[in-house]
Each structure stands twice: as C-alpha cells, then as structure tokens.
Amino acid sequence: KNQVEQSPQSLIILEGKNCTLQCNYTVSPFSNLRWYKQDTGRGPVSLTIMTFSENTKSNGRYTATLDADTKQSSLHITASQLSDSASYICVVSEGGSYIPTFGRGTSLIVHP
Amino acid sequence: EPEVTQTPSHQVTQMGQEVILRCVPISNHLYFYWYRQILGQKVEFLVSFYNNEISEKSEIFDDQFSVERPDGSNFTLKIRSTKLEDSAMYFCASSEAGYWRQETQYFGPGTRLLVL
Numbered sequence: 001k002n003q004v005e006q007s008p009q010s011l012i013i014l015e016g017k018n019c020t021l022q023c024n025y026t027v028s029p030f031s032n033l034r035w036y037k038q039d040t041g042r043g044p045v046s047l048t049i050m051t052f053s054e055n056t057k058s059n060g061r062y063t064a065t066l067d068a069d070t071k072q073s074s075l076h077i078t079a080s081q082l083s084d085s086a087s088y089i090c091v092v093s094e095g096g097s098y099i100p101t102f103g104r105g106t107s108l109i110v111h112p
Numbered sequence: 113e114p115e116v117t118q119t120p121s122h123q124v125t126q127m128g129q130e131v132i133l134r135c136v137p138i139s140n141h142l143y144f145y146w147y148r149q150i151l152g153q154k155v156e157f158l159v160s161f162y163n164n165e166i167s168e169k170s171e172i173f174d175d176q177f178s179v180e181r182p183d184g185s186n187f188t189l190k191i192r193s194t195k196l197e198d199s200a201m202y203f204c205a206s207s208e209a210g211y212w213r214q215e216t217q218y219f220g221p222g223t224r225l226l227v228l
Contacts, residue, residue: 046216099157104154
C-alpha cells in the first residue's frame with residue numbers, strides 16, 4: 001500500500017528562524033511529489049511540484065528537495081514569518097494511475 | 113486572481129439524505145477534482161474528471177458518489193444517501209492540465225458537511 005510519512009508531526013520555531021520538514025514515501029511507480037501549505041479550515045495551496053529528474057525546486061523562501069533513490073523529500077523554509085504558521089502537506093502521485101497519496105502533514109507554528 | 117469557489121460553505125444533513133456540493137472551477141481549467149478531509153485526518157483523493165467523464169477514482173468513491181458538470185461552469189459532487197462517516201470537509205480543485213503533467217492544482221475553500 002502506498003504511504004507518505006511526514007516528520008515531525010508538529011514544530012514550533014521563532015520568527016526569523018529556518019526549519020526543514022521531512023517526507024518519506026513508498027509510492028511506486030513515482031510520478032511527482034508536491035508540497036502544499038494548508039491554513040486551518042482552508043484549502044491547500046501549492047508550493048512546489050517535483051518530478052523524478054528534479055533534485056531541488058524553490059518558491060520564494062520555500063525550497064524543496066527530492067531524492068528519488070531513497071524516496072525522501074524535504075521542505076526548507078527560510079527566515080520564517082508568522083504567516084508561515086500552517087500545516088505543510090507532502091503529496092506523492094503514482095505513475096500510471098496518477099492517484100495522489102497525501103501525508104498527514106507537519107503542523108508548523110511560528111512564534112514572535 | 114481567479115479562484116475556485118464552493119457552495120455551500122457549511123451543510124448539515126440527516127443520515128440517508130442526498131446532498132449536492134457545488135464548485136465553480138477556474139474558467140479556463142479542464143481538469144477537476146474532489147477531495148475530502150475528515151476532521152483531524154489527512155486529505156484523501158476522491159475523483160478526477162476530464163472531458164465530461166471520470167478519469168480516476170479512489171476506493172472511497174463508491175456507488176453512492178457521483179460527479180457531474182451540468183453546465184459550462186459548475187462541477188458537482190452528489191452523495192446519494194449520506195452516512196455519518198461522510199462528515200468531512202470536501203474540497204474541489206481544478207487545473208489547466210492533468211495531475212500527471214505537473215500542473216498546479218487550485219483548491220477551493222471547502223464545504224464542511226455534517227451528517228447527523
């Protein structure tokens with residue numbers, strides 16, 4: 001069964017600090033990996049989309065990495081802001097069926 | 113900026129009743145999706161829709177669910193006979209191209225469904 005595991009489950013950091021969120025997956029065959037930001041009670045917002053051949057992709061202060069060999073991804077947030085407080089979700093799509101598997105998310109709280 | 117809209121924002125229904133959740137995708141998008149998120153749990157894919165037919169569906173999307181694009185703008189999810197376990201936030205999303213082409217999906221704000 002395809003699985004996407006994220007760590008840590010929750011994280012508290014001070015404003016201005018950096019942090020890294022982890023995603024491990026067992027989805028196979030692999031199509032793409034996405035990171036989303038979800039504010040409480042809102043729909044997810046796309047941050048990055050990565051394919052098998054991409055190792056790194058940035059979107060402003062967000063940088064995602066992908067190691068398709070070890071089936072691991074990370075999302076690095078630089079110079080955190082209060083508005084970064086949200087759940088960050090890793091989603092991996094299966095090649096062929098294209099059905100996405102969602103992780104449970106990492107809940108990030110940024111304190112002033 | 114164009115956005116996906118969903119109505120209603122909240123719906124309360126009795127078990128066994130039919131509900132229709134409505135979505136207006138972004139106007140030039142061709143692919144449409146429904147997801148659900150039970151409170152405190154992860155988001156789950158339900159179905160994708162393209163060219164007036166279902167392109168992919170998950171195990172959750174059984175015979176009690178159906179989707180339709182009744183006109184050029186709306187995309188609906190119907191639950192024929194609601195069960196308590198259908199209580200969840202339902203998200204609609206749309207994209208210009210399919211999920212496998214790495215196109216960005218844009219999510220709506222969701223409809224919170226409560227089945228009593």
